Amino acid sequence: MCWVDGQPADGLSVHDRGLAYGDGLFETIKVVGGRPELLDRHLQRLELGCRRLGIPCNIDVVREQIATFSAELAEGVAKLIVSRGEGRRGYAQPNPILPRVITLGSPSPNYPPAYAEQGVHLYPCSTRLAEQPALAGLKHLNRLEQVLARAEWQDSAYAEGLMRDMTGRVVEGVFSNLFIVKAGELLTPSLERCGVAGVMREELLHRASQAGVKTQITDISMERLLGADEIFVCNSLYGVWPVRQFETSVWSVGPLTRKLQRLVADLSSNP
Structure with a gap:
């Protein structure tokens, strides 16, 4: 199960800066009964990280997306990734910055x-x-x-x-x-x-x-x-x-x- 910018997807651009430079952040969220646990804390950390890295991210939109994604996933782990989006070769930031939100679903780990x-x-x-x-x-x-x-x-x-x-x-x-x-x-x-x-x-x-x-x-x-x-x-x-x-x-x-x-x-x- 994978969403990109709130929509089901099966791929990602090779020009995404998260892939090229690790230019982004992620959250690993436990989902139980269709609800993301500790969501406020996850989003607070994500928002802080976006501010420090200079990634313009609408946390309210991300909250809606992860809530909908979690409801569909029902049980498991939602990995939420926010990258700086696509850019040309080189370290210079794109202008404008169009961040990308990627959400991946997986089963819960089976720890003893x-x-x-x-x-x-x-x-x-x-x-x-x-x-x-x-x-x-x-x-x-x-x-x-x-x-x-x-x-x-x-x-x-x-x-x-x-x-x-x-x-x-x-x-x-x-x-x-x-x-x-x-x-x-x-x-x-x-x-x-x-x-x-x-x-x-x-x-x-x-x-x-x-x-x-x-x-x-x-x-x-x-x-x-x-x-x-x-x-x-x-x-x-x-x-x-x-x-x-x-x-x-x-x-x-x-x-x-x-x-x-x-x-x-x-x-x-x-x-």
Whole structure:
């Protein structure tokens, strides 16, 4: 199932700048019962990204398109892409800019229930995230760092990989955000230099704060990670996965992790 600019389509122009340069943004949206989950957060991030990249995008029109698309998809994953549209060869932006909205539907990923129930093992990725504050936090179309990192392991014992920046600070998973718990406080890495500000990360910070949990966005060193009481990763498709092991370090699934799993488990019934 594929739509381009709100209409069913089976192809895309080879001159699209998203294809040529990764000049655009995307959102990966869970669809349940014909409804896109966390849609406001997805569109807020998309709107921020469009402003920062200078892509003129009518978010109200995109909202209508993704709502209609999701109703037709019913269940699965809607990948929403906004590119700068078509352009001639070269990096210079087209004038005028005519953005393109692409929506792709796919089945929901079939993750083992044990990932959420018992926890996952993280692979220590050697690929590092480059620091670029102008793009930090955005879910832009340039994902080669993640492609290289995910290619580092084939062993199914690892459900996710841990990525660091060029100085060794812990940043995120290959396709997730990361949290640690220390002395009852919830901490997540700062994304001012690199990384993706996930919508589930924002939702968890919000719900944890509402529940009276102290939260902090800060730099996290490897030493700080290994000294955590609990660790978990999250994204908008699977929610929360506890981390049970990273290299030789092992953790139990902790009470705050379980609490946060419960807090976001009702998204489908309580948007």
